[in-house]
Structure formats: C-alpha cells, structure tokens
Amino acid sequence: MADGPTINTIAERAGVSIASVSRVLNGLPTRQETVRKVMAAADELGYVRNAVARSLKSRRTHQVAFAMADVGNPAYLAMLRQIQPVLKAAGYRLVLHSTDAVVADEIDVLHSLGERYVDGLIMSPLRVTEAHLQMLAAARTPVVIIGSVPEGTRVDNVRADSRTGVRLAIDHLYALGRRRIAMVNGPLDTVPGAARGAAYREALQDLGLPYDENLVQIGDFYRAEGGRAVAELLARVPDVDALMCANDLIALGALDVLRAAGRRVPEDVAVVGMDDTDLAAASWPSLTSVSLGSAERGKAAAELLLERLQGGDREPRLVTVPPELVVRASTAGYEPGYEHRTDEREEA
Amino acid sequence: MADGPTINTIAERAGVSIASVSRVLNGLPTRQETVRKVMAAADELGYVRNAVARSLKSRRTHQVAFAMADVGNPAYLAMLRQIQPVLKAAGYRLVLHSTDAVVADEIDVLHSLGERYVDGLIMSPLRVTEAHLQMLAAARTPVVIIGSVPEGTRVDNVRADSRTGVRLAIDHLYALGRRRIAMVNGPLDTVPGAARGAAYREALQDLGLPYDENLVQIGDFYRAEGGRAVAELLARVPDVDALMCANDLIALGALDVLRAAGRRVPEDVAVVGMDDTDLAAASWPSLTSVSLGSAERGKAAAELLLERLQGGDREPRLVTVPPELVVRASTAGYEPGYEHRTDEREEA
DNA sequence: CCAAACACCGTAAACGTTTACAGCACCTAG
DNA sequence: CTAGGTGCTGTAAACGTTTACGGTGTTTGG
Numbered sequence: 001m002a003d004g005p006t007i008n009t010i011a012e013r014a015g016v017s018i019a020s021v022s023r024v025l026n027g028l029p030t031r032q033e034t035v036r037k038v039m040a041a042a043d044e045l046g047y048v049r050n051a052v053a054r055s056l057k058s059r060r061t062h063q064v065a066f067a068m069a070d071v072g073n074p075a076y077l078a079m080l081r082q083i084q085p086v087l088k089a090a091g092y093r094l095v096l097h098s099t100d101a102v103v104a105d106e107i108d109v110l111h112s113l114g115e116r117y118v119d120g121l122i123m124s125p126l127r128v129t130e131a132h133l134q135m136l137a138a139a140r141t142p143v144v145i146i147g148s149v150p151e152g153t154r155v156d157n158v159r160a161d162s163r164t165g166v167r168l169a170i171d172h173l174y175a176l177g178r179r180r181i182a183m184v185n186g187p188l189d190t191v192p193g194a195a196r197g198a199a200y201r202e203a204l205q206d207l208g209l210p211y212d213e214n215l216v217q218i219g220d221f222y223r224a225e226g227g228r229a230v231a232e233l234l235a236r237v238p239d240v241d242a243l244m245c246a247n248d249l250i251a252l253g254a255l256d257v258l259r260a261a262g263r264r265v266p267e268d269v270a271v272v273g274m275d276d277t278d279l280a281a282a283s284w285p286s287l288t289s290v291s292l293g294s295a296e297r298g299k300a301a302a303e304l305l306l307e308r309l310q311g312g313d314r315e316p317r318l319v320t321v322p323p324e325l326v327v328r329a330s331t332a333g334y335e336p337g338y339e340h341r342t343d344e345r346e347e348a
Numbered sequence: 349m350a351d352g353p354t355i356n357t358i359a360e361r362a363g364v365s366i367a368s369v370s371r372v373l374n375g376l377p378t379r380q381e382t383v384r385k386v387m388a389a390a391d392e393l394g395y396v397r398n399a400v401a402r403s404l405k406s407r408r409t410h411q412v413a414f415a416m417a418d419v420g421n422p423a424y425l426a427m428l429r430q431i432q433p434v435l436k437a438a439g440y441r442l443v444l445h446s447t448d449a450v451v452a453d454e455i456d457v458l459h460s461l462g463e464r465y466v467d468g469l470i471m472s473p474l475r476v477t478e479a480h481l482q483m484l485a486a487a488r489t490p491v492v493i494i495g496s497v498p499e500g501t502r503v504d505n506v507r508a509d510s511r512t513g514v515r516l517a518i519d520h521l522y523a524l525g526r527r528r529i530a531m532v533n534g535p536l537d538t539v540p541g542a543a544r545g546a547a548y549r550e551a552l553q554d555l556g557l558p559y560d561e562n563l564v565q566i567g568d569f570y571r572a573e574g575g576r577a578v579a580e581l582l583a584r585v586p587d588v589d590a591l592m593c594a595n596d597l598i599a600l601g602a603l604d605v606l607r608a609a610g611r612r613v614p615e616d617v618a619v620v621g622m623d624d625t626d627l628a629a630a631s632w633p634s635l636t637s638v639s640l641g642s643a644e645r646g647k648a649a650a651e652l653l654l655e656r657l658q659g660g661d662r663e664p665r666l667v668t669v670p671p672e673l674v675v676r677a678s679t680a681g682y683e684p685g686y687e688h689r690t691d692e693r694e695e696a
Numbered sequence: 697c698c699a700a701a702c703a704c705c706g707t708a709a710a711c712g713t714t715t716a717c718a719g720c721a722c723c724t725a726g
Numbered sequence: 727c728t729a730g731g732t733g734c735t736g737t738a739a740a741c742g743t744t745t746a747c748g749g750t751g752t753t754t755g756g
Contacts, residue, residue, distance in 0.1 A: 004462070004488060006742055017706045022744060031704060046486070048462025052409065053742030055400045056711050063443070063465075071429050074626075081419050084446050093465070094444045095411070098432050114352070114396025117411075117441070138394070140352060252630060278422075282600060284632035354712055365736045370714060379734060401712030404741050702753070709746085716739085724731075 005045035014041040025049065060119055064305060067097035067109045067123040073221070074277035075247065076124065079146065079298030083122060086302035090310075092119070101126045101190075101221075110135040113143075120309050122146065122301045126190045142308040144301045147191050156304045158319045160292035162192060162274070165323030166199035167206075169244055169272045169290050172325055174207050176332075178242035178270055181209070184229050184254060185246040186221040193218075196246045196274070215240065219250065226253030234261060241269060242331075248273035248280050251287055255330070270331040276324075285329035293321035353393035362389040373397065408467055412653060415445035415457045415471040421569070422625035423595065424472065427494065427646030431470060434650035438658075440467070449474045449538075449569075458483040461491075468657050470494065470649045474538045490656040492649045495539050504652045506667045508640035510540060510622070513671030514547035515554075517592055517620045517638050520673055522555050524680075526590035526618055529557070532577050532602060533594040534569040541566075544594045544622070563588065567598065574601030582609060589617055590679075596621035596628050599635055603678070618679040624672075633677035641669035 007025075011018045014037040023030050024038040041047075055061045064087050068076040080096075087094050095118055099105035106125050110132065113121060124146040125132060136143060136155050144156040173181050183200040186193040197216070204211050214237050219229030226249055233240065234257070245251035251273030255265060263269050265285055273280055276291035300319045308314070355373075359366045362385040371378050372386040389395075403409045412435050416424040428444075435442050443466055447453035454473050458480065461469060472494040473480060484491060484503050492504040521529050531548040534541040545564070552559050562585050567577030574597055581588065582605070593599035599621030603613060611617050613633055621628055624639035648667045656662070 004464075007744095008742080018743085019706060019708095019745075020704090023705090026744080029703085034704085046462075048459065050742050051463035051465040052400060052403045053711090054744080056404050056713090056742080057744045059711075061400065071425075071432050077419070077425060080444075084419050084444065088446070096428075096432065096442045096444050098436070111396065112399075114394075115399035116352075117399040279626060279630045282627045282632065283630040284634060286632060355714095356712080366713085367715075367736060367738095368734085371735090374714080377733085382734080398712050401741090402714080404712080404743090405714045407741075698756095700753100700755080703751090705748105705750075707746105707748085710744085712741105714740085717737085719736080720734085722732085722734105724729100726727100726729090 005042075005047045006050070007047075009045060010038060010041045010047055013045065014038045059116075061117055062091055063093045063095050063118045064309075065095040065097055065109070065118045065121045065123075067099055067106065067121065067125075069099055069101040069124065069126045070221075071096070071098040073247075073249065074279055075275040075292075075294045078275075078277065078294035079124065079301070082295045082298035083302040086299060086306065090306050092306075092309075099126075103127050103129060103131075107131050107135060110139065110143075113139050113141040116141070120144070120305045122305055126192070128191055142305060144305045144308075146297050146301050148195065154316050156301075156308065156316050156318075158297045158301045158304065158321065160294075160297060160321055161323050162195045162290075162292060163199040163202070165274060165290040165292055165325075166196055166244065167203040168323060168325040169274075169288075170200065170203035170207065172288070172327065172331065173242045173244070173270055173272065174209075176242075176270060179209065180215065180237070180240045181242040181244055182215040182217065182233055182237065182240045183244045183246070184217050184219060184226060184233065184250050186219065186250070188218060190221075192221075193246065200244060221247050221249060223249045223253040223256070226250030227257045228253070230254040230257045231261075234258075234263075243269060243271045245271065245273050248275045248277045248287060248289055251289070251330075252279060252283055255283065255285075255287070266329070266331050272331060276326050280326070280328065283330075288328045288331040289326050291324045291326055293323065296321045353390075353395045354398070355395075357393055358386060358389045358395055361393065362386045407464075409465055410439055411441045411443050411466045412657075413443040413445055413457070413466045413469045413471075415447055415454065415469065415473075417447055417449040417472065417474045418569075419444070419446040421595075421597065422627055423623040423640075423642045426623075426625065426642035427472065427649070430643045430646035431650040434647060434654065438654050440654075447474075451475055451477060451479075455479050455483060458487065458491075461487050461489040464489070468492075468653045470653055474540070476539055490653060492653045492656075494645050494649050496543065502664050504649075504656065504664050504666075506645045506649045506652065506669065508642075508645060508669055509671050510543045510638075510640060511547040511550070513622065513638040513640055513673075514544055514592065515551040516671060516673040517622075517636075518548065518551035518555065520636070520675065520679065521590045521592070521618055521620065522557075524590075524614075524618060527557065528563065528585070528588045529590040529592055530563040530565065530581055530585065530588045531592045531594070532565050532567060532574060532581065532598050534567065534598070536566060538569075540569075541594065548592060569595050569597060571597045571601040571604070574598030575605045576601070578602040578605045579609075582606075582611075591617060591619045593619065593621050596623045596625045596635060596637055599637070599678075600627060600631055603631065603633075603635070614677070614679050620679060624674050628674070628676065631678075636676045636679040637674050639672045639674055641671065644669045 007018045007021045010021045021038050024035050097109050120142040122144045146158045149157050185197050217229045217233040219225040243254050273287045273289040276289040280287035280289040355366045355369045358369045369386050372383050445457050468490040470492045494506045497505050533545050565577045565581040567573040591602050621635045621637040624637040628635040628637040
C-alpha cells in the first residue's frame with residue numbers, strides 16, 4: 001500500500017494468477033467471471049499500469065523525442081506545435097531536447113537513443129557532421145531529420161527549399177528597385193547558414209548583380225546578434241538599400257538597429273526575414289518573410305516517423321516543402337488601415 | 349548483435365560476472381584489471397545502458413513532465429524556455445504535454461503519473477476542479493502547480509499576482525485619462541479568467557469608477573477569439589476608450605479589429621495586454637502589457653520540483669512572483685524613432 | 697463412452713538492470 | 727598456525743510486466 005498496487009496485489013485480491021490479471025488488463029479472451037473479479041480488484045486498488053515495466057518487456061516506450069537547436073526559436077516552436085498533436089493522437093508522449101545549437105549535445109541525443117527510452121526521434125540539427133552521419137547509420141531507432149542531409153544518407157528526411165526561398169526574396173527586392181542587397185546570415189558552418197549564403201550568391205548572379213563580399217555579414221541566428229551584425233554592416237556599407245536576413249530573429253534585430261540609426265523601413269532600407277514566424281506578422285513594421293513551411297515540415301516529420309514506427313520497413317523518404325514569400329510592410333509599404341492617419345498624432 | 353549488447357554480452361566477453369560489469373559501469377570500487385577488461389569490452393561493443401531496465405530497478409526515470417494548456421501560447425513557452433535548461437542541467441529529460449485546455453486531458457496527465465514514467469510534474473492547469481484536487485492529494489509523484497490553487501492544498505505552488513497586475517494596468521489607464529475602460533477576458537471558469545475578471549472589478553471600484561457590465565466581454569484566450577470579442581464590444585459600446593485584455597493574444601486580436609474598424613491606438617482606444625510575451629514587444633503598435641513573470645514562474649517551478657526530487661520531504665511551498673507593467677506604444681504614444689517621419693512616404 | 701478438441705488458467709521465464717549476500721583469496725595479528 | 731580482516735567477485739533475487747507452455751476441466755463428435 002505504501003508502494004502502489006501491482007499486478008500481484010490485484011492477483012491476490014482477486015484470487016487469480018498474475019497472468020490472468022495481465023490478460024484481463026490487455027483485453028485478451030478471458031472468462032467473464034474472471035474479468036469481473038480482476039476489474040473490481042483493480043478499481044478498488046486504484047491500479048495503474050507501470051509504464052516502465054511494461055516498456056522493458058514490450059520493448060516499446062510510446063515516447064518520441066524531438067530535438068531542436070533552441071527552445072526560444074519560434075521556427076522550431078512552429079514545428080513543435082504540429083508535431084505534438086500528431087504524436088499525441090497516435091498515443092505517443094513527446095520528449096523535448098534543446099541542444100542549444102552545440103554539436104556535442106546533438107551527438108549526445110543521438111547517442112542516448114541507445115538507452116532505448118524513446119521509440120523514435122525527430123531531429124533538426126543545425127550542423128551535420130561526420131559524427132552525426134555515423135551515429136545515424138548505426139542507430140537502431142527510427143530517426144527523421146528535418147533539414148538537409150548529404151545525398152545517399154539512409155534516413156527519412158524533411159527539407160525546406162531555402163535556395164528557392166532566398167531567390168523569391170531577392171527577386172522581390174530586385175523588382176522593387178533595390179540594387180544594394182545585403183545578406184545578414186548566421187554561421188556558415190550551420191546547415192541553414194551555408195544553404196542561405198550560397199543561395200544569396202546564386203540569386204544575385206542570376207540577376208546580373210555583382211557579388212560584393214562587403215555586403216555579406218555573418219552573425220548568429222538571434223535577435224541581438226542580428227542587430228549587432230546589421231550595425232557593423234551599416235558602418236561599412238552605408239548605402240545598402242535592402243537586407244536579406246537569414247531568419248526572422250535576425251530581421252527583428254535589424255529593425256531595432258535601423259530604427260535606432262534613423263533609417264526608414266522600407267523607404268531607406270527594405271528588410272526581409274525568413275521562417276515567417278508569428279513575430280513577423282506582429283512586428284513593427286510588419287516583416288516580409290520567406291515562409292519555409294516550418295509547420296508543414298513538423299507535421300510531415302511526425303507523420304513520416306509514425307509511419308515508420310507503425311509500418312515497419314520501407315525505403316527512406318525525402319519530403320521537400322516548398323517556400324513561399326509573404327510580403328508585408330517591411331518591403332512593400334504601409335499597413336493600409338494606418339496609412340492616412342499617421343500625421344494626426346497628439347494624445348500621449 | 350542484432351539486438352544490441354547488454355550487460356550480459358559484456359560480461360561474457362570480458363570474462364566476468366554481470367555484477368562486476370554493473371559495478372564498473374557505476375563506478376563502484378573494483379580491481380583495476382577488471383575495470384580495464386569491462387571498459388574495453390563495453391567500448392568494443394558500443395554498449396549503452398538501457399534506461400528502461402535501469403528505471404525499473406532504480407525506480408527513477410530521470411524524466412519530468414511539463415503539462416500546459418496550449419503549446420501555441422507564448423506565455424507557456426516562456427515558462428518552457430526556463431524550465432528546460434534547469435531540468436537539463438540536473439540531468440532530467442523533459443516530457444511535454446499539451447492539454448489543449450480540456451480538463452479531461454489534465455486529469456489524464458495526473459492519472460498517468462501512476463504509470464511512473466516520470467519522477468515529477470510541473471502543471472499549469474487552466475481550471476482547477478475537485479477532480480484535480482483529489483488526484484493531487486493522491487499522487488505519489490511530486491507535483492508543482494503553476495497557477496492558483498485553493499488555500500490549504502498540500503502542493504508546491506507558484507503563482508502570479510494577476511490581481512495586482514490588473515490593478516497596475518487599470519491605474520495606468522486611469523492616469524492617462526481613460527474612463528471607459530473595458531475588460532476583454534477569457535472564460536470565467538478558468539483560473540486566470542476568474543482572477544483577472546475579479547481584479548478588474550475591484551480596481552475600478554477603488555478608483556471610484558462604476559462597474560458597467562456592458563464593458564465586460566468574454567471570449568477566449570486566443571487571438572481570433574479576442575478579435576471577435578472586441579468586435580462585439582465595439583458594436584455594443586462604441587465610446588470605449590481603453591481595453592484591458594486578459595492576455596497578449598487577445599490584445600493582438602483587439603489591435604487587428606481596431607485597425608480594421610479605423611480606430612486609432614492609442615489615441616482613440618488604448619490597449620493593454622497581459623503576460624508580456626515576445627509578441628507584445630514586436631507588435632504594431634507595440635503593446636503595453638502586464639508581465640506576470642512567466643519566465644520567473646517557470647524557473648521557480650523547476651527549482652521547486654528539483655528541490656523536492658533531490659531533497660526529499662518538506663512542507664509544500666508557495667512562491668508568488670510579482671507583476672510588472674511594461675508600458676509601450678499601445679497606451680503611451682509612439683515609438684520615438686518613427687514619430688516625425690511618417691508623412692514622407694513614397695517608395696513602394 | 698472415449699478421444700479429441702477446446703476454453704481457460706497458472707507456472708515460470710524473460711526483458712536488462714541493480715544490489716544483498718555469501719564466498720574466496722589473501723593478508724595481518726596474535 | 728589459526729582467527730579474523732579486507733578486497734574483490736559471483737550468484738541470485740528483485741523491479742513489474744508480458745507471454746509461451748502445459749495442465750486442468752468441460753464440451754463435442756463418433
């Protein structure tokens with residue numbers, strides 16, 4: 001009693017064997033009378049199955065892990081929001097890992113799969129190293145990777161198409177007449193950093209614009225870092241007229257710094273973010289952003305994983321989610337409802 | 349090999365007993381020679397401890413659950429952001445539950461504690477019913493509740509002081525000259541809904557303002573619902589000059605609707621949110637909001653739980669986090685850097 | 697009426713650990 | 727030379743389930 005009823009307690013009280021108790025609890029064919037006795041005993045005792053013992057025997061934990069770089073990043077949260085209900089509906093619990101973008105932590109997570117405390121893993125690694133690939137190859141547990149992975153890696157994979165995404169944004173800026181389009185990126189040794197940097201270069205080239213390395217500024221994928229990067233950029237290249245930011249947080253940092261520097265957005269400098277997070281729609285001015293389909297990617301990843309957990313073997317699959325440019329005030333103009341009223345301010 | 353090495357595999361290969369293997373792996377005193385052999389065997393086999401078997405024996409899972417109403421709500425995410433690193437640092441994994449604000453799901457989570465798949469739970473229930481209290485009393489697993497709980501409930505508890513929070517906001521609006529201050533609330537049978545509604549009434553009373561039930565509109569704690577509620581309110585009470593919104597999402601919905609209705613914020617209608625989420629700082633206009641210390645509450649809850657997990661018994665504790673009013677453009681005026689430039693628009 | 701089939705149940709092994717206990721070899725003290 | 731340590735190790739039980747297997751007692755078919 002101090003220690004919670006087990007299947008043994010029930011067996012004793014119901015006067016049957018533990019095997020019968022187990023059978024009843026699992027709905028296996030049993031005589032009505034026995035079912036009744038066991039159920040009654042279980043109810044009276046307030047019995048709840050021990051998930052750990054169950055998992056040990058059945059080799060299934062009904063848990064799935066989601067490993068992301070940063071709990072603070074709304075792009076991952078958008079994934080999480082989609083992943084959670086899909087798993088919940090299928091009867092899986094969600095274990096959350098935030099790796100703080102450090103490779104060792106990601107490797108740790110992969111390594112810990114060996115502990116068998118989850119049935120599967122969805123991971124969105126910032127960097128993909130040789131160590132990642134080795135551990136993926138060795139993993140006995142199903143894994144879905146969100147983000148690009150080298151050709152031929154045998155793993156379920158959900159990708160954004162950030163190359164096309166960046167191109168959409170650059171074309172948009174070009175169409176608006178911008179010619180000094182800078183790139184504010186995160187570290188180049190990250191998967192998104194590298195992809196977006198390369199895409200920027202390509203897009204410029206295809207438009208016949210020169211690639212000026214002064215226009216490229218590397219910071220990190222956070223708001224404050226983004227701001228710092230933009231400040232440096234402005235100091236070096238004062239005539240920049242558009243900022244392609246590698247994510248929304250960087251773009252928000254850019255808005256902060258531009259405002260402080262007295263540059264108008266979008267008149268003086270147009271700003272585009274990426275990921276199209278909630279913050280983009282809510283920001284001031286609202287932020288044009290390239291949606292890379294975070295929500296869709298999360299959903300697809302969860303579904304791929306479930307399929308593999310339930311269905312068993314099949315060839316690894318690759319799902320690519322197309323990007324979409326969402327144009328808002330930071331490039332296109334002003335919020336319609338407010339346009340004509342901005343010169344009548346008084347009340348404080 | 350098809351099935352992963354166990355302690356037995358190692359024992360065989362190293363030519364020792366499984367007890368010795370276990371001792372080596374747990375760092376218990378063992379002869380150097382044995383340690384060497386076991387380590388070598390473990391390395392060669394790529395052995396990883398099975399967490400499930402370990403938990404069964406040790407009765408500790410090193411997992412902690414966090415149950416919240418809605419993964420989409422930034423206030424809970426702020427808590428999550430603080431909870432995660434605290435638990436991680438202490439060697440616990442985080443299991444996430446989103447109850448979608450339905451009571452049955454919350455009860456389910458409490459019930460599932462009996463499965464012993466976690467060592468502890470942090471829960472932020474939207475409603476606290478008799479069933480909640482019963483299950484809490486019966487729980488063998490440490491629980492920390494974020495949110496108010498009836499006097500005398502024997503459970504660790506972290507609270508916001510939304511009464512003082514609402515008062516800060518109402519006083520602020522009053523000081524700005526507003527006299528028709530409406531309340532846009534969530535369901536009154538939720539813990540925050542009830543508290544904030546009551547606090548609103550009290551604050552008005554203390555200021556000598558009449559309580560006009562036409563000025564109270566009930567919706568739900570989401571952006572779209574908030575917008576709908578405000579639309580109804582505007583139709584019924586066109587002369588309202590301030591909105592006290594029960595959370596930031598409602599306030600954002602309010603901004604949407606006010607903009608569409610051609611009301612200026614803050615000139616015509618001042619708006620205050622609650623929770624001071626990231627969205628408040630990023631919104632347009634930026635949103636004055638009452639911080640209820642979501643981050644601090646999350647941190648405090650995690651620390652309380654760890655203390656209990658490690659320390660053992662002690663009296664249940666109550667931590668109250670003080671609120672803070674963060675004044676931004678939606679009540680106070682305009683973002684300084686932009687004020688003088690808003691009539692020179694041309695570039696599209 | 698007997699054999700075979702059947703329905704149900706209990707015994708026991710297994711899942712992969714941790715750990716109490718006892719045994720062994722060696723050493724030290726008397 | 728023996729008694730009692732000491733240091734290390736192996737055996738086996740335990741954690742709470744699930745499940746293969748064999749053993750009952752009852753039904754059915756010939």
